[in-house]
Amino acid sequence: MTANRTVTLAHGGGGKAMKDLIADVFVSAFANPALAPLEDQARFDMAAIAARGDQLAFTTDSYVVDPLFFPGGDIGKLAVNGTINDLAVGGALPLYLSCAAIIEEGLPLALLRDVAGSMARAAREAGVVIATGDTKVVPKGACDKLFVTTSGIGVIRPGLELGAHRARPGDIVLVNGWLGDHGAAILAARGDLALETPIESDCAALHRLIAALLEAAPGMRCLRDATRGGVATVLNEFALASEAAIEIDEAATPLREEVRGFCDILGLDPLYLANEGKLVAIVPAEQAEAALAALRRDQRGREAAAIGRVADGEPGRVTMRTAFGGSRIVDMLVGEQLPRIC
Amino acid sequence: MKYVDEFRDRAKAEALIAEIGRLLARNATVRRRSLHIMEVCGGHTHSIFRYGIEGMLPDGIELIHGPGCPVCVLPIGIVDDCVALAERPEVIFTTFGDAMRVPGSQKTLLQARADGADVRMVYSPLDALVLARKHPEREIVFFGLGFETTMPSTALTILRAEAERIGNFSVFCNHITIVPTIKAVLDSPDMQLDGFLGPGHVSMVVGAAPFRFVAEHYKKPLVIAGFEPLDILQSIWMVLRQLDEGRCEIENQYARIVPAGGNSPALHAVAEIYELREFFEWRGLGSIDHSGVRLRERYAAFDAARKFALPNARIADPQSCQCGEVLKGVIKPWQCKVFGTACTPERPLGALMVSSEGACAAYYRYGGVRRRQQGAAA
Numbered sequence: 001m002t003a004n005r006t007v008t009l010a011h012g013g014g015g016k017a018m019k020d021l022i023a024d025v026f027v028s029a030f031a032n033p034a035l036a037p038l039e040d041q042a043r044f045d046m047a048a049i050a051a052r053g054d055q056l057a058f059t060t061d062s063y064v065v066d067p068l069f070f071p072g073g074d075i076g077k078l079a080v081n082g083t084i085n086d087l088a089v090g091g092a093l094p095l096y097l098s099c100a101a102i103i104e105e106g107l108p109l110a111l112l113r114d115v116a117g118s119m120a121r122a123a124r125e126a127g128v129v130i131a132t133g134d135t136k137v138v139p140k141g142a143c144d145k146l147f148v149t150t151s152g153i154g155v156i157r158p159g160l161e162l163g164a165h166r167a168r169p170g171d172i173v174l175v176n177g178w179l180g181d182h183g184a185a186i187l188a189a190r191g192d193l194a195l196e197t198p199i200e201s202d203c204a205a206l207h208r209l210i211a212a213l214l215e216a217a218p219g220m221r222c223l224r225d226a227t228r229g230g231v232a233t234v235l236n237e238f239a240l241a242s243e244a245a246i247e248i249d250e251a252a253t254p255l256r257e258e259v260r261g262f263c264d265i266l267g268l269d270p271l272y273l274a275n276e277g278k279l280v281a282i283v284p285a286e287q288a289e290a291a292l293a294a295l296r297r298d299q300r301g302r303e304a305a306a307i308g309r310v311a312d313g314e315p316g317r318v319t320m321r322t323a324f325g326g327s328r329i330v331d332m333l334v335g336e337q338l339p340r341i342c
Numbered sequence: 343m344k345y346v347d348e349f350r351d352r353a354k355a356e357a358l359i360a361e362i363g364r365l366l367a368r369n370a371t372v373r374r375r376s377l378h379i380m381e382v383c384g385g386h387t388h389s390i391f392r393y394g395i396e397g398m399l400p401d402g403i404e405l406i407h408g409p410g411c412p413v414c415v416l417p418i419g420i421v422d423d424c425v426a427l428a429e430r431p432e433v434i435f436t437t438f439g440d441a442m443r444v445p446g447s448q449k450t451l452l453q454a455r456a457d458g459a460d461v462r463m464v465y466s467p468l469d470a471l472v473l474a475r476k477h478p479e480r481e482i483v484f485f486g487l488g489f490e491t492t493m494p495s496t497a498l499t500i501l502r503a504e505a506e507r508i509g510n511f512s513v514f515c516n517h518i519t520i521v522p523t524i525k526a527v528l529d530s531p532d533m534q535l536d537g538f539l540g541p542g543h544v545s546m547v548v549g550a551a552p553f554r555f556v557a558e559h560y561k562k563p564l565v566i567a568g569f570e571p572l573d574i575l576q577s578i579w580m581v582l583r584q585l586d587e588g589r590c591e592i593e594n595q596y597a598r599i600v601p602a603g604g605n606s607p608a609l610h611a612v613a614e615i616y617e618l619r620e621f622f623e624w625r626g627l628g629s630i631d632h633s634g635v636r637l638r639e640r641y642a643a644f645d646a647a648r649k650f651a652l653p654n655a656r657i658a659d660p661q662s663c664q665c666g667e668v669l670k671g672v673i674k675p676w677q678c679k680v681f682g683t684a685c686t687p688e689r690p691l692g693a694l695m696v697s698s699e700g701a702c703a704a705y706y707r708y709g710g711v712r713r714r715q716q717g718a719a720a
Contacts, residue, residue, distance in 0.1 A: 193465060261343055266465075267388075324571045325352045326394020331707045334687040335452075338439035339465065 007107045012137025025109070026099070026133055029116040030123070034096070034131035042096065042131035049095070053155035057092035059083060060151040068115065068146055070189040072181070072200030075148055076118035078276060081205040083152040084126050085225040088207035089279060091162050091214060092154030097123065099133040102147040105140050115146065126205040128152075160214070166221040167242035171310040172288035174281040176209065176295050177303035178202065179231055180259045183273030188262070195265065199258050204277030209298045216294035217287040226278045229333060232271035234280045235308075235318045236332045245313030248330070251323040252307045266339045271320075271330060282310060349570030355398070358575040363400040365582040376404045378534055379581055380671055382524060383541035384411030384697070385569050391704040393571040403578070406671030407701035409523050410541055412488040413440050414693040414700040415624045415669075418657040420516055421446030426653050427483050427514060427646060428459040434477065436470040437485040438492075439463045440697045445690060447657050467499035467513070474503070474511035483646045486513045491543040493517045493635070494608035497615035500637070500644045514646040515637050518622055520544050521552050522633040528560045532672045537581040539574065540566035542596040547612075549604030550592050557590045568596040615641055623656060625693045626665030665692035668701055675702040682706060 010017040027035060034042045049056070063079040073081075080097060087094040099119060103112065123130050181202040188197045206225065214220055222242075224234045231253075239246045255270055263270045277300060283291045288306060295301030313319070318330040366377070381387060387407045390396055396405055409415055421444050428435035428451060435451070442451045442463065455461040460480075464470050470484040486496040496513055503511045520541055527533060540553055545566045556564045563584035567577035577595040584590060594600055615637060622634025637645040659665065663685070664678040675681055675694065685691035687703050694700035 192469065194469075257343055261346075264343070264346065269392075322392070322394045323352065324350050324393040324395075324398075325355050326396075326398045326571075328391060328394040329707060335443065338442060338463070 005109055007103050007105055007109060007112060007137055009105050009137055009139065012103070012135065018135070022133075022135060025113050025116050026135070029113070029120040030099070030130045030133070031120075032129050032131070034129050035133070044096070049155055052093060053157045055156040057087050057090050057154040057156055058151070059086040060149065061086060062147060062149040064144065064147050065186065066144060067189050068111070070201055071185050073203035073276070074115060074118050075146060076115040077122045078203055079148040079150045080119050080122035080126065080128070080130075081203055082227070082276060083150040084128060084205045084207055085279075087152050087154035088205075088210045089162075089223040089225050090154075090156065091160040091210070091223070092156045093211070094126065094128045094152055094154040094207050096129050096131040096153045098151045099130050100149040101133070101135045102143050103135060103137045104143045104145050105137055107145055112146070115148070122205065126207065162220060162223050164222050164224070164238050164241035167238050167244050167246070167282045167310045168221065168284075169244055169310050169312045170285050171221055171282045172285050172306050173235070173246060173248060173308040173310070174283060174288065174291060174295065174304060174306055175226070175231060175254065176206070176279050176301040178254050178256050178259070179226070179275060179278060180255065180263070180270035180273035182276040183230065184259045184262045184270075186274070187266075193266070195262065197258050197262055199256065199262065202275055202277035204300050206277060206279055206300060209295065209300045210279065212294045212298060213281065213291055217283045217291035219284045219287050220291070221282040221284070223279055223281050226275045226280050228274050230270070230272040230274060231278070231280055232269070232318070232330045233332060235330065236316075238280070238282060239318050240316045242310070243315040245311045245315065246308060246318045247311050247313070248308030248318070248320045250320050252305055254303045254305050268337050268339060272333055272337055285309075346570070349568070349572045350393075351572060354572055355575055358572070358579055359398055359400065362403070362575070362579050362582060365579070365586050366400055366402040368586060370402055373402070375534075376402050377536045377582070377585070378404050378406050378671060379537045379539065379578060380406040380408045380527070380535050381539040381567070381574075382408040382410040382520065383539070383543065384414065384700070385543060386539055386541075386567060386574060387411065387701055387704055389569050389571060389574055391707070395571055395574055399578070403582075406535060407668075407704070408671070409527065409624070409627060409669045410489065410520065411694075411697050411700050412492075412518060413444060413697035414665075415518070415626065416441070416444050416487065416516070416693060417623045417625045418445070418447050418659070419623070419653075419655050421450070422448065422655060422657065423652045424451055424485055424514065425449060425454045425459070427650060428454050428461050430481070430650065432481045433650075434460045434462060434473055434480050434482050435485065436462050436464045436473065436482060438465075438487065441485060441487060444693055444696050467496050468502070471499055471503055471508065471511055474508050478510055480510065482511050484511070484513050486515045486517050489518055489520050489541070489544050490547045490612070493616065494547060494605070494611050497611040500615055500641055501611060503644060504641070509643070512644050512646040512649050513637065515616070515635065517616065518624075518634050519618075519632070521555075522630050523624070523627070524553075524556060526627060526630045526633070527670050528556070528562070530670050530672075533670060535562065535671060537562055537585060538564040539577050539581070540564045540592070542566060542568050542573075542600060545594070545596065545600045545604070547605050547608045550594055550600070550602050553592050557592050561590050563590045564592050566592070566594045566596050566600055568599065625659060626663070626669045628666070660691050663692040665694050668694055675705040678702070
């Protein structure tokens with residue numbers, strides 16, 4: 001089958017071509033004992049899992065990014081790291097992932113292999129196992145090249161309780177580095193802006209960084225990765241759930257010059273750009289220093305910063321003190337950000 | 343960012359605000375009300391909210407957000423025409439992003455796209471021309487909107503299309519012109535304005551001369567202003583200084599971009615391609631004479647309005663909408679009957695709630711709800 005250079009509907013037919021595709025592309029890339037028996041389900045030893053915590057965390061996410069490959073990552077790396085992060089921000093140690101691929105007929109096999117290889121590499125680096133999977137091939141036009149869904153299972157250790165509702169006035173808001181890189185990189189990579197930028201996606205697994213962070217700041221109130229909708233959206237979710245106000249300081253917000261310039265030209269607000277390796281954490285003030293130090297010790301948190309605090313103001317309201325000295329409200333977006341005409 | 347951050351300097355801002363305060367205090371005793379300064383341009387409105395400039399200004403001065411957001415003043419009927427064009431199977435309809443959310447009588451362009459129309463967001467009319475070369479079997483329509491700022495790029499694209507003999511490209515021309523609009527605002531009987539921040543980007547094209555009537559006939563100061571926050575503060579200070587010294591002139595704060603005589607190649611292209619319409623229908627403001635342009639007969643082949651049959655219906659603004667009074671500065675956005683209740687960014691009734699440059703959307707996003715509550719309590 002390696003002679004075939006693109007995926008065809010025959011690869012989704014349930015017969016030999018499909019088995020070959022799965023074996024050739026996915027199983028060989030993901031090679032691990034949980035997947036090897038090729039049963040319809042992965043099976044885990046309960047006792048081994050229970051030994052690592054007292055709560056099971058379970059999450060799922062679909063990845064439909066366009067383009068499939070972009071500076072700093074690709075759909076495969078994104079699908080692994082994104083689901084790992086969704087587990088990790090709940091305080092879970094990520095253990096197992098599933099991988100379901102919906103493939104548009106005509107997709108080059110070499111490209112599919114690259115994506116599977118990238119997933120395998122990301123999983124190996126993160127120490128998680130891709131334990132089960134599925135492939136479907138759909139007719140041309142029924143999906144856009146390749147969609148990937150990953151679900152993840154992780155374990156939360158006893159005594160850990162993080163929640164968006166736990167922020168209290170006086171708490172400090174932390175982020176682990178430059179904001180908006182992923183969103184800007186994807187917009188630029190689509191190529192219809194005629195803007196060339198050196199910006200790369202920040203796509204990264206954050207579970208080790210989060211483990212270090214939780215050790216340094218055991219009183220951590222809430223954590224979330226700032227993906228779609230960016231930091232602004234996460235802060236609004238925290239403020240609403242906690243019935244508190246949050247004030248951030250524009251001058252303290254880590255933004256690359258390139259991302260600032262990119263947003264200025266297009267009339268976009270970097271606070272709403274997606275990230276794929278950035279978290280927002282709310283910690284009690286007395287643990288903020290230790291938390292920040294822990295973040296900065298890790299390569300993924302080198303540029304970490306305290307960007308604001310939880311305040312007594314109007315519940316659910318997020319405001320920003322602008323670097324210029326003014327103040328403005330940072331609201332939820334209604335839809336996607338649309339570039340302005342002038 | 344070099345050459346940008348210098349215009350966002352906080353210490354300089356504080357010094358300017360102190361100066362503004364000093365000028366305001368000098369004449370405070372003889373004034374019966376706050377000074378009203380209108381920023382004509384939506385880009386200014388956006389900067390004012392983004393940097394929180396309103397809250398930094400001393401008492402005794404109010405900024406009135408004028409009609410210079412081209413997306414906001416699009417009438418419902420035009421949006422319906424856009425949707426009708428976009429829904430033609432042979433058409434790829436191209437538009438600037440922020441026009442996609444403006445409600446028509448049935449749907450927005452975003453909804454039309456979801457229903458199967460081929461609507462594409464572009465950043466320049468030249469992007470639309472690229473599509474025309476790439477898809478010779480389709481008809482590419484570019485939605486030409488905006489003031490003199492975007493008029494030249496549409497004109498130059500038509501000239502390029504003609505030179506390359508591209509037959510499947512046309513423009514749905516709804517460009518508008520700012521001068522008659524400022525005049526309409528000044529002629530409005532309920533107008534209470536003391537001075538203007540002039541539109542920087544428009545002036546970059548047309549120069550300073552077209553605004554002379556504001557000073558000469560209406561005796562109001564106008565300062566052509568840049569878009570960085572210090573530009574805006576300095577321009578406000580310049581208007582106040584004129585008022586303080588009893589002058590009314592056209593001054594140019596944005597001289598680093600705006601030449602006194604404008605941009606002559608751009609003006610040539612504009613004169614070549616467009617002619618004035620008898621009148622143009624504005625959302626909120628109604629019909630204003632000579633405030634819009636259309637393509638000249640010679641370029642009819644590139645005119646989507648001539649090439650395709652359009653519904654061309656004139657549809658009245660919703661009755662509860664007070665967009666016109668907000669645009670003229672008669673009421674503040676939060677004083678509108680439907681602000682934040684029947685009219686929100688999720689379900690905008692009036693266009694001022696649609697675009698991020700619209701005064702109502704800006705107030706709603708950046709603090710209007712609070713202002714409204716304070717207003718109600720007062």
